[in-house]
Structures are given as C-alpha cells and as structure tokens.
Amino acid sequence: MTFLKLLFRNRLAALGAVVLGIILLLVIVTPILPLQDPDVTNTADRFMTPFSDGHLLGTDHLGRDLLSRLLYGTRVSLAVGIFAALIAGTIGSAIGIVAGYFGGRTDNIIMRGVDMLMAFPYILLALAIVAALGPGLFNALIAVAAVNIPFFARNIRGVTVSLAGREFIDAARLAGMGHTRIILTELLPNVLSTIVIAMSTTVGWMILETAGLSFLGLGSQPPQADLGSMLGEARSQLITDPHTSIIPGIMIFLIVMSINLLGDGVRDALDPRLRSGALTRPRAQTLVNRGGDVPADDRKGILNLQRLSTQFHIGPRIYKAVNEVSLYVNPGECLGVIGESGSGKSVTALSVMGLVPSPPGVVTGGAVRYEGEDLLDMPFERLRQKRGDNVAYIFQDPLSTLHPLYRVGDQLKEAISVHHKVSDKELDRRAIELLKSVRIPNPESRIRNYPHEMSGGMRQRVGIAMALANDPEVIIADEPTTALDVTVQAQILSLLDDLRRERGLAIVFITHDFGVVAQLCDRVAVMYGGRIVEEGTTADILDKPAHPYTARLMACVPELGGGKRELAAIPGLPPIVSDLPPGCAFAPRCDKATEACTQGEIALEGGTHKVRCIHPEEEVA
Amino acid sequence: MTAALKVDNLAKTFSISGGLFGGQHPGVRAIRPMSFEVQTGETLGIVGESGCGKSTLARMLVGLLEPTEGSIEIEGKALDNADPAAFGRLIQYMFQDPVSSLNPRKTIKQIMEAPLKRLYGMNRAERDARIDEIFDSVNLRPEFLERYPHEFSGGQAQRIGIARALAASPRIIILDEPVSALDVSVQAQVLNLMRRLKSEFNLTYLFISHDLAVVEAVSDRIVVLYFGAVVEIGRAEEVFSNPRHPYTKLLADSAPVVGRPLTAPEQKDSELPDPLNPPPGCAFATRCPRATEICRDRDPALEQVGDDQFAACFHPL
Numbered sequence: 048m049t050f051l052k053l054l055f056r057n058r059l060a061a062l063g064a065v066v067l068g069i070i071l072l073l074v075i076v077t078p079i080l081p082l083q084d085p086d087v088t089n090t091a092d093r094f095m096t097p098f099s100d101g102h103l104l105g106t107d108h109l110g111r112d113l114l115s116r117l118l119y120g121t122r123v124s125l126a127v128g129i130f131a132a133l134i135a136g137t138i139g140s141a142i143g144i145v146a147g148y149f150g151g152r153t154d155n156i157i158m159r160g161v162d163m164l165m166a167f168p169y170i171l172l173a174l175a176i177v178a179a180l181g182p183g184l185f186n187a188l189i190a191v192a193a194v195n196i197p198f199f200a201r202n203i204r205g206v207t208v209s210l211a212g213r214e215f216i217d218a219a220r221l222a223g224m225g226h227t228r229i230i231l232t233e234l235l236p237n238v239l240s241t242i243v244i245a246m247s248t249t250v251g252w253m254i255l256e257t258a259g260l261s262f263l264g265l266g267s268q269p270p271q272a273d274l275g276s277m278l279g280e281a282r283s284q285l286i287t288d289p290h291t292s293i294i295p296g297i298m299i300f301l302i303v304m305s306i307n308l309l310g311d312g313v314r315d316a317l318d319p320r321l322r323s324g325a326l327t328r329p330r331a332q333t334l335v336n337r338g339g340d341v342p343a344d345d346r347k348g349i350l351n352l353q354r355l356s357t358q359f360h361i362g363p364r365i366y367k368a369v370n371e372v373s374l375y376v377n378p379g380e381c382l383g384v385i386g387e388s389g390s391g392k393s394v395t396a397l398s399v400m401g402l403v404p405s406p407p408g409v410v411t412g413g414a415v416r417y418e419g420e421d422l423l424d425m426p427f428e429r430l431r432q433k434r435g436d437n438v439a440y441i442f443q444d445p446l447s448t449l450h451p452l453y454r455v456g457d458q459l460k461e462a463i464s465v466h467h468k469v470s471d472k473e474l475d476r477r478a479i480e481l482l483k484s485v486r487i488p489n490p491e492s493r494i495r496n497y498p499h500e501m502s503g504g505m506r507q508r509v510g511i512a513m514a515l516a517n518d519p520e521v522i523i524a525d526e527p528t529t530a531l532d533v534t535v536q537a538q539i540l541s542l543l544d545d546l547r548r549e550r551g552l553a554i555v556f557i558t559h560d561f562g563v564v565a566q567l568c569d570r571v572a573v574m575y576g577g578r579i580v581e582e583g584t585t586a587d588i589l590d591k592p593a594h595p596y597t598a599r600l601m602a603c604v605p606e607l608g609g610g611k612r613e614l615a616a617i618p619g620l621p622p623i624v625s626d627l628p629p630g631c632a633f634a635p636r637c638d639k640a641t642e643a644c645t646q647g648e649i650a651l652e653g654g655t656h657k658v659r660c661i662h663p664e665e666e667v668a
Numbered sequence: 669m670t671a672a673l674k675v676d677n678l679a680k681t682f683s684i685s686g687g688l689f690g691g692q693h694p695g696v697r698a699i700r701p702m703s704f705e706v707q708t709g710e711t712l713g714i715v716g717e718s719g720c721g722k723s724t725l726a727r728m729l730v731g732l733l734e735p736t737e738g739s740i741e742i743e744g745k746a747l748d749n750a751d752p753a754a755f756g757r758l759i760q761y762m763f764q765d766p767v768s769s770l771n772p773r774k775t776i777k778q779i780m781e782a783p784l785k786r787l788y789g790m791n792r793a794e795r796d797a798r799i800d801e802i803f804d805s806v807n808l809r810p811e812f813l814e815r816y817p818h819e820f821s822g823g824q825a826q827r828i829g830i831a832r833a834l835a836a837s838p839r840i841i842i843l844d845e846p847v848s849a850l851d852v853s854v855q856a857q858v859l860n861l862m863r864r865l866k867s868e869f870n871l872t873y874l875f876i877s878h879d880l881a882v883v884e885a886v887s888d889r890i891v892v893l894y895f896g897a898v899v900e901i902g903r904a905e906e907v908f909s910n911p912r913h914p915y916t917k918l919l920a921d922s923a924p925v926v927g928r929p930l931t932a933p934e935q936k937d938s939e940l941p942d943p944l945n946p947p948p949g950c951a952f953a954t955r956c957p958r959a960t961e962i963c964r965d966r967d968p969a970l971e972q973v974g975d976d977q978f979a980a981c982f983h984p985l
Contacts, residue, residue, distance in 0.1 A: 214769035217732055218832065221761055223753040223786030236773035387851040503718070532717035532878065537922040559852060562924030589926055603856045605881040607923050610905040612885055613863070616856035620821055 053316040060312020066305035070298075074122040082115040086270040094288045107277075107291050108284060111270075120272035121298055127188050127266075127273070128254035134192040135253070136246045139199025144230055144238065146200070147207025158204065161197045169194040173256065177265045184273070187266035191256045199245055206241045210234055240317045247310035251303040258299055274299050329404035332430060333357075333397075335423045337412050344419050348375030349553050350399070350438065350521045355413035357391075357398045360406070366625045368394040370577040371413065374555075378520065381547060381554040383568030383585070385561065387600075389621050391577035392557045396523045400434050417521070436466045439514035443526040445506035449498040455482075455509045456494025462516040481512040485542060504535035511542065521553045528563065540567055561604050565589055573597050576622045576632030583656035583667070593658040593665045596633045631660065670744060672840055672872040673706040673729070673759075678738035680724050684944075696943045698724040700897040701738060706840070708743075711866070711873040713887030713904060715880055715919070719943075721896040722876045726844045729874065730761040743839060756787045760833040764845035766825035770817035776828055777813040783836040798835065805868065806831045806861060823854035830862065840872045848879060859886055880923050884908055889976075892916050895941060895951035898970055902977035912979040915952045950982070958983045 055061045083101075089110035097105045097113075104113040146157040164172070176190035210216065211234070219233045254274075260266040261275025262282075269276070274295045281291035342353040357369040369391045376382040386392040397403045399415050399422065415422040417437060422430060442448045450458060459478040463469065469477070475494075482490035485508040498506055507527060514522050524543065528536040544567055547554050556568055564571055564585060571588045573581040573596065581594040592598040602615035619636040622628065631649050634640040639662045651659040653667035680699040699721045706712045716722050727733040729740060731747065740747040742758050763769035770779055777799070784795045803810055806827050817825060826846060833841050843862070847855040863886065866873060877883045883890060883904075890907045892900040892915065900913040911917040941947050941954065949966055953959040962982050970980045 214763040214765060215771040217727075217761070218763065218769050219771070219782065220732065221730060221756050222783035222832070222836065223756045224782060228786075232774075233771055237771070387853060533880065533922040533924075534717065534918055536924070540924070560924060562926055565926040566924050566929065600853055603852045605856075605879075605885040607881045607884060607920060607925060608909055609881075609885060611887065614856040614859055614885055616860055617853040618857070620823065620854070621851065 050316055054312050057312045057315060059308045060315070063305040063308030063310075063312065066301055067309055070121065070302060070305070071125070074118060074125060077118040077122055080118070082118065083112040085111060085115040085119045085272055087111065088270075094284070094291070096288075097290055097294075104294055105290055107281065108288075113291065113294055116272040116277060117274075117294055117298060120274050120277050120295065121302070123184065123267060123271065123273040124254055124257060124275070124299075125302065127184060127191070127257045128250050131188050131191040131195065131253045131257065132246050132250045134188075135195035135249075136199050136242055138192070139196040140203045140238070140242050142196065142200040143203030143205075144207050144234055147204040148211050148226070148230055148234060150208070150211065154204070158200075161200045164194075165197045165201075169256075170259065173260060174263075174265070177260060182265045182268065184261075184267045184271070187257055187260040190260065191253050194256070195249060195253060198249065199242070202245050203238055203242060206238050207234060210237055244310075244314040244317055247313045248307070249310075251306035251310065254306070255299070255303055274302075329406070332401040332405075332427050333403040333408050333410055334405035335401075335410045337410070337423070339412055341421065341424075342414050344414075344416055346419065348377045348380075349418060350555070351375040351414075351416040352395070352399065353414045353416065355395065355398055355415060356411045357394050357403055358409050358411050360409055364625045367577050367627060368408075368624055369398060370627075372574070372577075372579055373413075374572055374579070374582075376521065376553040376555055378553050379547060379551040380570070381544075381556055381568045383564040383571040384555060384557045384574060385559065385564055385571060386574035387559060387621055389576075389624065390574040391624070392574050393525050395574070396440070396525050396555065396557055399523060400438055400440070401430055402440075432466070435462060435514075435519065436517045437519055438521045438523065439517070439519040441507075441510050441514045441522060441524040441527045444530050445503070445510040446498065448510055449506060451498055454495050454497055455501070456496075459494070459509070459513055459516055462513050466517050477516075481516060482509070484515065484546075485509070485512045486538075487512075502535075503531055504538065507531060507535075507539055508542070511539070511546075515546070515550075518550070519552070521555065523555045523557070525557045526559070527556075529558070529560075536563075543567065561589070561601055562606075573600075576627055577624050578632065578659065579651060579657075580633065580659045581657065582651070583653075587656045591656075591665045593653075593656065593663040593667050594633075594660050595637050595639050595662070595664060598664050670708055671705040671741070672708040672710070672743060673874070674741040674744075675705070675729075676703050676739045676741070677701040678703070678725075678728065678740060679736050680721075680728060680733065681736045697946065698896055698943075699728070700895075702898045703738075704891060704898065704901060706872055706874060708839075708872055709866075709870060710889065711875055711887045713883035713890040714874060714876045714893060715878065715883050715890060716893035717878060717919075719895070720893040722878075722893060723844060724896075725893075726761065726842050726874070726876055730759055730842055731755055732761075753787050756783065756836050756838070758838055759840045759842065760836050760838040762826075762829050762833050762841060762843045762846050765849055766822050766829050767817060767820075769829055770825060772817055775814055775816055779817075779828070780813070780832060780835055783832065787836050802831050802834050805865065806834070821854075822850050823858060826850060826858050827861065830858075830865065834865065834869065837869075838871070840874065842874045842876070844876045845878070846875075847882065848877065855882070862886075880908060880919060892919070895943075895946075897951065898978075898980065899952065900977070900979045901970070902974070902979075906974070906977055910974075910977075912973045912977060912984040913952075913981045914956050914958055914983075914985060916979075917985060918955070950980075958985075 092106050092110040093108055095102050095106040099105055102112050104117060107113055142157060146154040172194050173190040176193055177186050180186040216229060216233055219229050257266055258275030261273050262279040264279060267273040267276045277295040278292055285292050352372060352374045354371040354373055355369055356371055359366040359368055372395050374382065384392045394403060398410055410423060417433065456478045459481055460474040463474055463477055478494050479490045482493055487493050487505060487508050528539050531539065540563060543554065546552055558564060568585050571585050572579045573594065575596050581588065581597050588597060592601060599617045603617060605614055617636055622632045628635065628645060630645040630647060634644040643661055649659050649661060651657045656667040658667050678699060679701040681695040681697050683695040714722055728735050780799050781795055784790045784798055800810060808827055808831060847858050850858060875883060875886055887904045890902065890904050891898055894915050900907060900916045907916060908920040911920055941951050949964040950968055953963040968980045968982050970978045973979045973984045
C-alpha cells in the first residue's frame with residue numbers, strides 16, 4: 048500500500064501508469080472490438096488518410112485497416128517485449144545470483160563469459176542470433192532476451208555479492224541449509240526488488256529492440272503486424288503518405304515513454320535509499336522555528352546552551368530528540384555528556400552549529416550562545432565562518448569523515464584555507480605542525496597519505512588535527528574513541544587532555560562510557576529521553592549519583608578487576624522520544640517510581656549538583 | 669571432565685594472488701598455529717584488538733572458514749563439516765550485529781523454524797512446541813513470532829539471535845562480540861540471560877570480545893590474542909589483575925577505569941606489524957618496553973608461568 052502511495056506521489060510515474068494502463072486495456076480487449084481483419088488486403092483502398100469512412104486511422108499500402116493493424120501490432124510488440132524481459136530477467140538473475148553467491152572461481156568464469164557477451168555491439172549480436180536461427184518473431188524474442196542477459200547478470204551479481212557476505216547468510220548455513228535452499232529462500236527474496244526494478248526499466252528498451260529487428264524484416268513476418276514491421280513497410284511512403292509511419296511511431300513513443308516513466312517511479316519507490324529521502328538535500332543550516340521567547344543571556348561559559356529543544360518532524364510523528372537542554376562550558380574545561388543511544392546527546396551537539404539535517408530536524412526553542420551571541424538566529428554566512436574557526440567537531444568514525452580520495456595533508460590545508468588566506472608554503476608548514484601536535488610520527492611523509500593508508504588511531508588523530516586547524520575555542524567531540532581499540536583510546540584521550548591544558552580549549556565530550564568521563568571530564572551531564580536528568584562535577588556524579596538512572600546505569604558497567612560475577616541490569620528498554628510518557632521518562636524502569644513520578648513536569652533542581660527526580664538517591668547540594 | 673572443544677595447531681593463511689605478473693606471495697597469516705582446550709560447561713573468553721584474528725578464529729571453529737593447518741575436535745571427534753546438519757547440532761554461532769544476522773524478509777517464526785526443520789526434521793507441531801519452549805526461556809513474547817526483524821530493538825534482536833542458536837540444541841555456542849552493539853543498560857540483561865541459559869542447557873561458551881571488563885565478568889578462563897597468536901592464557905581473575913605478558917598488561921592499563929587518573933600507557937606508534945611482511949621475532953617487540961635482542965630474533969613459545977597461566981614471552985612480568 049505504501050508502495051503504491053509512494054509511486055503515485057511521483058506525478059510523471061502516475062502519468063506513465065495511466066498511459067500504459069490505457070494501452071494495455073486497449074490491446075487486451077482488441078479481439079472483442081468490432082475491428083476489421085488486420086490482414087485482409089484491399090488494394091482499391093490503399094493509402095486512405097485518417098478519419099476516412101470505415102477507416103478511422105486510414106489504410107496502408109495494401110489497403111489494410113491501420114487502426115486494426117496498430118492494435119494487433121501493439122499486442123504483439125508488448126507481448127514480445129514483456130516475454131523477452133521475463134526471460135532475460137530470469138536467466139540473467141539466476142546467473143548473477145549464482146556468480147555472486149559462490150564467488151571466487153565460479154564467479155570469475157561466469158562473469159568473464161558475460162563480459163565477452165557484452166563486448167559485442169548488441170544489435171550485431173542480435174542480428175547474428177537471428178541469422179543463425181532464421182527470421183521470425185519467436186527467434187527475435189530469443190535474440191533480444193539473449194543480448195539483455197548480461198545487463199541483469201551484472202546488476203544482480205553486484206547486489207548478491209554484498210548480501211552474501213551478510214551475517215544472516217552465515218546463520219542460514221549454520222541452521223543446516225544447503226546452497227540451493229539458501230539461494231532460493233534467503234537471497235532471492237532480498238534481491239527480488241532489484242530484479243523488478245531492473246526489469247521495469249528495461250521492458251521499454253526491449254520493445255524498441257524487437258521493433259528494430261522487425262523493422263529490418265527479421266522479426267514478425269508478413270502479413271502479421273507488429274510495430275516494427277509496420278514502420279518498416281511504411282518506410283518507402285514516408286514522404287507521400289506520412290501517416291502510415293507516424294501512427295506506429297507515436298504508439299512506440301507512447302509505450303516506451305510510459306514504461307520508462309513508470310519504471311523510474313517503481314525504482315524510486317522501491318529503492319530503500321531513495322525512500323529514506325537520501326536524495327533530498329538537507330539545508331545548509333538547521334531550520335529554526337522558535338515558538339516561545341528567546342531566553343535572555345545568563346552569561347555562563349564560552350558556549351552556552353539555554354533551554355535548547357530540537358525535534359524531528361517525520362510525517363505525522365514528532366520526535367522530541369532534545370528537550371529544553373541547558374549546558375555551558377568554560378574555557379579550558381571539559382564537560383562530559385553521557386547517555387545511551389537515543390538519549391539525544393548527539394543531536395544536542397549537532398544543534399549547536401546548525402548541523403542537524405533539515406528536513407526533518409527543527410530547532411523549536413531555546414538559544415545557543417557563543418560568547419554571548421546567539422548562533423541560532425545568525426545569518427548563514429556568519430555561522431559558516433564560526434564553524435571550524437570557533438567551534439569544531441570531532442566525530443566517531445574518522446573513516447567516514449575524511450574524504451577517501453584526497454591526501455590527508457590536502458584536507459588539512461583546505462580546512463585552514465577556507466577560513467584564512469595564507470600562502471601555500473605557510474599551509475604546508477601548518478599542516479605538518481598540526482600533525483606533529485597530535486603526535487603523528489613522520490608528519491612530513493604522512494601528509495601525503497590517503498586516509499585508507501592509516502590505521503584507525505592515526506585517522507582519528509588526523510580528525511583531531513583537522514578540528515584544531517583553525518585554533519578553535521570550543522571542540523565538540525562526539526564519541527571520538529568508541530570505534531577505537533582500548534590501547535589507542537587511551538592515547539587519544541590523553542592527547543585531548545594535554546591539548547585542552549596547553550591551549551585552554553573548552554571540550555564538550557559526548558560518550559556512553561563512565562570510565563572515559565571519569566578520566567577526562569570536570570563536569571558531567573547525564574541525558575535520558577532527550578532531557579538532562581542529572582548534572583554536577585564528575586566527583587559528585589560518580590561518587591554520589593542522585594538520579595536512580597545514573598546510579599543504576601553505573602552499576603551496569605562491568606569494571607575490570609571484579610572477576611566473574613552477575614551483572615546489574617536495568618529492566619525494560621529506553622523510551623522512544625516520539626512517545627514520551629508524562630512525568631519522568633525513566634519512571635517505567637525505576638523501582639522507586641511512585642504515582643507522582645508519572646504526573647507533570649519534574650524540575651531539574653539543585654546548586655552545582657542538579658537532579659531531576661522526586662525520590663533522589665542522595666540529597667543534592 | 670572431557671574437553672568440549674580441542675584446537676590443535678590451528679592456523680589460517682589467506683593466500684594473496686600476486687596478480688598476473690606478480691610472483692608467488694606466501695599469504696597473510698591471520699591465525700598462527702595455536703592450541704587450546706575448552707572444558708564442558710566452561711566459558712572461555714577470547715580478547716584482542718582489531719586485526720588480532722578473533723573473528724577468523726571464530727569462523728573456523730564453526731566451519732564457515734576452512735583452516736589451513738591443524739585440527740579442531742568437538743567432544744573427542746574431529747570436526748567434520750561435510751554434513752551441515754550434523755555439524756550444526758554441535759556448535760552454533762551468535763553474531764555481533766543482531767539486526768544484520770536476521771534475514772530482513774523473513775518473519776521471526778520462519779527464522780526460528782529453519783534450524784528445527786533442517787537439523788532435526790521436526791514436523792509442524794513439534795516445531796511450534798519447541799519454539800514456545802525456547803521463547804519462554806529467553807523471555808520473548810510469542811506474538812513476536814509473526815513480526816519482521818526491523819521491528820525489534822538491538823537487545824530484542826540479540827535475544828532472538830540467542831533463541832535461534834538455542835533452537836539447534838548445540839553443545840557449544842561461539843559468541844562473537846554479542847553485546848558490543850548494545851547499550852550498557854541492555855547489555856547486562858543479555859549477558860545475565862546467557863549465563864542463566866548456560867547452566868539451564870549445560871552449554872559451553874566461547875566468548876569473543878574486545879571489552880576486557882565484560883569478558884572478565886563472564887569467563888572462567890581467558891585467551892589473549894595479539895597479531896594472530898595466543899600471547900597469554902589464564903584464569904579470568906588472574907589474567908588482568910596479574911598479567912604476565914607485557915601486552916596483557918598494556919591492555920589492562922589502557923581500559924578506562926573510574927578513579928584512575930588518565931595516563932597514556934604508551935606514547936609510541938601503536939601500529940600492528942605489517943601482516944604482509946611480519947617481523948621475524950615476537951610481534952609485540954616493537955611496542956614492548958622489555959624487548960631485547962632475542963625478542964626481535966625468535967618467536968617465543970607459549971610457556972607455563974603460573975598455576976594454570978601460560979604466556980608467550982621471553983621476559984614475562
């Protein structure tokens with residue numbers, strides 16, 4: 048149902064569907080329409096123009112009724128095209144799946160064979176096949192199907208290769224399934240949509256190819272009509288009686304256009320990447336739509352988030368990812384933001400510099416002040432200047448943040464030259480200096496490396512060097528060590544710690560790991576369900592957690608040195624932010640929850656140690 | 669006690685074709701010859717960083733990858749994966765990514781039925797009864813059976829993964845980073861469930877992870893891998909509190925621990941040796957503070973260094 052809805056949202060696809068539907072309906076009912084026999088010749092009535100008596104579309108060079116020939120011919124052409132697509136699709140997909148699934152030598156042999164087939168110009172190949180088999184509609188069908196097999200084989204093989212490496216295929220093998228069964232029940236359902244897409248986009252092409260063969264006299268044989276042979280027969284009267292060519296020409300045009308429009312629509316609706324809106328380009332800056340008043344500047348820290356709210360509007364649902372979050376960070380300070388997936392910690396970080404993709408993200412309230420200036424209502428050009436220059440980011444996966452096709456040195460230099468006009472020589476010097484400052488050995492040769500030539504730890508160092516490129520005042524690090532090994536993590540953390548002491552950097556460090564927070568951060572904010580539930584100095588939070596969630600979460604973390612033991616767990620699942628319960632979001636999982644916890648707003652209260660709880664574990668000061 | 673799993677001189681070399689004009693390359697040794705045993709009912713933890721060969725080892729043990737050398741014995745019998753049905757009844761694998769290990773186009777019921785049908789040839793009634801039983805023991809609601817994998821959270825999907833592995837009634841389950849994709853609060857739920865199931869079904873676990881604290885909390889003994897080789901084996905409570913191999917100590921010191929000040933245990937370039945061109949001696953020698961001439965020259969063998977503790981080092985701590 049959603050598929051049809053998506054399909055018809057695309058106007059052109061809908062138009063294609065309507066046109067194709069009318070044509071299909073016409074050819075299906077053709078035998079019962081009161082038409083003249085398409086093959087009966089009447090040379091007395093040759094070349095009658097359209098709209099003559101008894102011949103709505105006129106007659107051809109043998110006086111046969113063109114309307115009747117057109118409809119019967121379309122019938123034949125459509126049937127041949129569709130059958131050819133089905134045959135090519137079935138054989139080609141089978142070859143592709145087998146090659147992709149078995150891989151190795153099988154794949155090599157099959158695909159080289161397919162390559163050889165593709166090396167011939169397709170029309171020559173089709174001519175050769177028809178020449179060998181003899182002219183005729185059926186042989187033309189075989190030829191058209193055969194020349195299209197490589198297209199399907201290559202397409203489907205590509206998809207299969209990526210699926211065959213997936214874990215569920217291994218799981219099926221361990222469940223005792225044989226190869227045939229895995230191919231039929233595990234792989235085929237997953238590649239079916241690709242096959243359908245490939246077929247819907249090639250049917251039109253195959254109709255054209257069949258028409259081409261018929262035009263050359265190798266397809267349908269007289270007196271049988273198909274669109275190609277009609278064109279071929281009308282060729283000599285193109286100037287004197289153009290309607291005999293134009294009528295089948297228009298029909299071919301309508302069929303192929305409508306099939307292609309519909310095929311493109313089917314592809315867009317079925318392809319999961321397109322469906323998720325990957326092709327809609329997000330705005331350069333998160334949409335800001337603040338309903339209420341902008342909070343007055345309370346002059347805290349260098350970066351100050353005041354009651355920031357960010358939501359995602361997807362269809363009818365509203366995801367309250369960040370809900371009135373207030374945070375600040377002082378120069379030289381490291382603020383930890385800790386939370387589980389879906390707690391809103393990353394969205395908070397991205398909201399600061401307007402990096403949340405819009406649509407669907409919208410900042411719905413609050414202020415983000417950098418040195419007192421509100422970043423949310425700043426014109427984009429000024430915000431862009433501040434990105435990287437004043438506030439820089441370090442992301443989790445350096446492999447996906449570095450461009451794979453440029454040398455790391457060039458990427459560093461670009462980061463500098465965007466903000467500062469300096470000479471090439473100076474850029475080189477600075478890039479090497481930056482790599483040196485993040486302790487990359489041999490920076491002079493390393494600037495010429497591509498990202499894939501470096502290890503994960505080295506790449507993350509480059510990521511940090513890039514964040515430092517313009518000497519920012521604030522660095523926002525979003526799980527920068529999560530993808531790294533422990534020994535590398537320890538080095539990166541101590542590097543960040545040194546940098547903030549040397550340069551007076553303010554760091555906002557987002558993580559899910561209490562061990563990391565304990566070692567690096569001065570203050571910590573704990574997030575749950577898009578809100579801050581507890582905030583205080585690191586010592587306060589770790590030694591005297593006041594919110595039951597903080598206390599329970601810390602108990603879940605196994606610590607090294609404890610030996611084999613039962614681990615503490617929190618029952619239930621984190622909340623979904625489109626459907627937050629009233630009151631405390633943690634109440635359904637909390638053993639201290641009472642009636643009052645599920646009613647109304649609970650305030651974040653306290654001095655340096657704040658907690659949002661009616662029944663805190665500890666009294667906060 | 670009999671050994672549930674015995675690995676003898678197991679090794680895996682991935683061959684690299686030198687291309688059309690290239691010469692013969694000896695290949696990449698992902699796993700260098702290693703031997704260990706796992707007793708019935710035991711949990712053996714396997715730790716190591718990325719590139720140490722953890723996953724290659726696991727895939728060989730479950731027959732998804734052919735070993736180059738050595739043998740694998742399960743309950744005294746040499747591993748024979750010619751018959752996938754017989755093999756699947758002995759050993760099962762639990763995957764790291766809970767969602768990608770479930771076929772997105774199948775319902776949970778279809779996924780659960782596959783091992784029962786293929787491995788045990790059960791009929792519909794028997795299958796339904798067995799699935800009910802398993803779902804009950806992993807705390808999943810029966811109405812989940814009609815749903816598709818994308819409808820589940822990571823923790824639920826991982827429990828479905830456990831249920832599928834249990835459906836084969838295996839003797840041994842290989843757990844490959846089973847909780848690293850899960851949130852901390854959910855991680856403990858899954859770990860505790862696995863512990864309960866182990867005693868309930870008398871299972872033997874091989875628990876592979878990069879998270880030292882998690883491995884220590886669930887394992888009886890721990891194997892530490894570095895660059896495709898075992899560098900230390902010992903009892904879980906000993907290995908990290910009293911490491912004998914310098915690499916184990918480096919690992920233990922690197923894990924962030926609440927209440928320990930931040931120190932980088934090593935400032936040197938922590939790259940692994942080039943697998944295409946491995947050094948002649950100990951693979952850890954370039955990073956090791958205790959390395960001497962002999963370390964760069966010869967490969968140390970695994971030797972007993974304490975009660976039930978073995979380390980491959982010329983200068984154990």
